[in-house]
Amino acid sequence: MSEHVIHFSNQQVAQVFRDIADAMEVLGENRFKYQAYSRAADTIDELPVSLYDYLRSGTLGDISGVGPAISAKITELLTAGTIEFRERLRAEVPDGVLQVVRVPGVGPKTALRLYRELGIADVSALEQAARSGQIRALKGLGPKLETRILEGLAAQQEAPNRFLLGEMLPLARELVAGFQSAAPMLANLSYAGSLRRSAPSVGNIDLVAAATEPEHVLNAFAALPHVARIETLQDGSAVAQLHNGKQCALYVARPEGWGAVLSLRTGSPAHRARLFTLAAERGFQLSDRGLMRDGALVPSPTEEVFYAALGLPLIPPELREDWGEIEAAQAGTLPQLVELSDLRGDMHTHTRWSDGRGTIAEMAAAAIAQGYEYYVITDHSFYMGMVNGLDAARLKQQRAEIDALNADFQRRGINFQLLQGSEVDMLPDGSLALPDDVLATLDWVVASLHVGLRQERELVTQRVLNAIRNPHVDCIGHLTGRKLLRRQGADLDLDAVFEAAAETGTVLEVDGAYERLDIDAELVKRAVTSGLRISIDSDAHRAVDLAGIEYGVLTARRGWASRDNVVNCLPWEQLRGGRN
DNA sequence: GCCGTTTTCGGCCCGACTGTTTTCAGTCG
Numbered sequence: 007m008s009e010h011v012i013h014f015s016n017q018q019v020a021q022v023f024r025d026i027a028d029a030m031e032v033l034g035e036n037r038f039k040y041q042a043y044s045r046a047a048d049t050i051d052e053l054p055v056s057l058y059d060y061l062r063s064g065t066l067g068d069i070s071g072v073g074p075a076i077s078a079k080i081t082e083l084l085t086a087g088t089i090e091f092r093e094r095l096r097a098e099v100p101d102g103v104l105q106v107v108r109v110p111g112v113g114p115k116t117a118l119r120l121y122r123e124l125g126i127a128d129v130s131a132l133e134q135a136a137r138s139g140q141i142r143a144l145k146g147l148g149p150k151l152e153t154r155i156l157e158g159l160a161a162q163q164e165a166p167n168r169f170l171l172g173e174m175l176p177l178a179r180e181l182v183a184g185f186q187s188a189a190p191m192l193a194n195l196s197y198a199g200s201l202r203r204s205a206p207s208v209g210n211i212d213l214v215a216a217a218t219e220p221e222h223v224l225n226a227f228a229a230l231p232h233v234a235r236i237e238t239l240q241d242g243s244a245v246a247q248l249h250n251g252k253q254c255a256l257y258v259a260r261p262e263g264w265g266a267v268l269s270l271r272t273g274s275p276a277h278r279a280r281l282f283t284l285a286a287e288r289g290f291q292l293s294d295r296g297l298m299r300d301g302a303l304v305p306s307p308t309e310e311v312f313y314a315a316l317g318l319p320l321i322p323p324e325l326r327e328d329w330g331e332i333e334a335a336q337a338g339t340l341p342q343l344v345e346l347s348d349l350r351g352d353m354h355t356h357t358r359w360s361d362g363r364g365t366i367a368e369m370a371a372a373a374i375a376q377g378y379e380y381y382v383i384t385d386h387s388f389y390m391g392m393v394n395g396l397d398a399a400r401l402k403q404q405r406a407e408i409d410a411l412n413a414d415f416q417r418r419g420i421n422f423q424l425l426q427g428s429e430v431d432m433l434p435d436g437s438l439a440l441p442d443d444v445l446a447t448l449d450w451v452v453a454s455l456h457v458g459l460r461q462e463r464e465l466v467t468q469r470v471l472n473a474i475r476n477p478h479v480d481c482i483g484h485l486t487g488r489k490l491l492r493r494q495g496a497d498l499d500l501d502a503v504f505e506a507a508a509e510t511g512t513v514l515e516v517d518g519a520y521e522r523l524d525i526d527a528e529l530v531k532r533a534v535t536s537g538l539r540i541s542i543d544s545d546a547h548r549a550v551d552l553a554g555i556e557y558g559v560l561t562a563r564r565g566w567a568s569r570d571n572v573v574n575c576l577p578w579e580q581l582r583g584g585r586n
Numbered sequence: 587g588c589c590g591t592t593t594t595c596g597g598c599c600c601g602a603c604t605g606t607t608t609t610c611a612g613t614c615g
Contacts, residue, residue: 114613
């Protein structure tokens, strides 16, 4: 067998450097060294151009954060397929230990001790040790840590082998585009499944292709550069393992059945069950091949045609959960869902003034490119030392910079306005991190929980209620504080929160950062139903994050939000006029 | 290990909380 040359995506290379950084941190290496690897990984992740192009032109060193050492290691990986330094680290810190570090409550020091002193080299050994009380035997570690570890593991295991929407959607789009150009015989191609419903986390990528000759399509699929190997292959479908460890399934339908097959591969099990019932009521059968009557395929080349055959208008993929969309479709009351292009501004963003990476000018340029009319800078409030939060004095300085930029936009005839806000912390004691007279000077105030998320229900709820009732607070940012696949949000009394927000008109945010997507679709639906207004924000820390607001839009759509429910679909003047 | 309008060495993100201590290390945001 000939040597197969592996093609690494930038994201795969970034992951290798992240692993190097984590392993070095576990080994207690110099902090600045492993941070350099970690920073380089972040930069590589965002590069618009393949590393192979940099390699060919000898310009790896031009990448910010990539110096001689990392440049040599990238070259080694791309040409030899492996990095010797990485393998040496692996000998000291097994891959399983890197997983152990990512368990909440366990840091690099503890992971190393658990490995060296108890031989814990993966998460299942960690679970066993925590369960059997072995961890408390180590000096300085106790029963509370064991409980914390088991809770953390439970949160992770609720969703084994799941990946975030923000990782999978770009990958799926890349696959679809690559597949389409490699296989001109495809009549149609789409991704499907929970990914197409924009679920916050998904297990794999499902593709549904339309073609008359499935074998050709399956061969072209197996030859895609992303595909590492084909796991299963049977008539009309294949499951592939990708180079990045993720799984992709392909289903090939006949062009005249594609609409039905795509619909069946997209809806949730509950939605699909409704479709089966509707089909049966109309004398159809549904199968892997599509819509059938008396053993013959009934043409349904598109989803419109398929849904029409069942007496329904086309239901947007995000709604296909059986949360009432079938009834709404039958009644003709499906919502006109909000779209990315409806957004006129972003209400929650950061800059270098706190923990962001971009300057105000850089973020503004990206906002103009995104087509916004306004853009609110909401850097952190003073309380969070780590994020370099702003106090009254620095807010004043920042206001001067914003004013100067706005004057410049006006001079140049650019219809764009920067606004100054704050992401003000709700402190553990129930107060806000900035006094009212300072909040009063701001254009938009987002209040968020960052600390004390594990406070007991009554306490943490009261903090949120205090913020909602503060007349200067316009919006509650990422309400629950959840981090997808990592930690649950705060234990909030949502009835009380929604009731208070309805009284005061306080906006609830859909944070588009794809590890948050908070509030989630179910809460969006609840907000929309109870007449609350939402905002959709990027929570951007870098210019490249602005586009991530799309995940917020998808989440809002999943929650049945229309343009009328979303404050930042309004022009700023109108939005400000309607403030409480 | 990387970087530079503080430029080839010296600095790079730091404060609060937690669980375990008995004066603090580790984790988190």
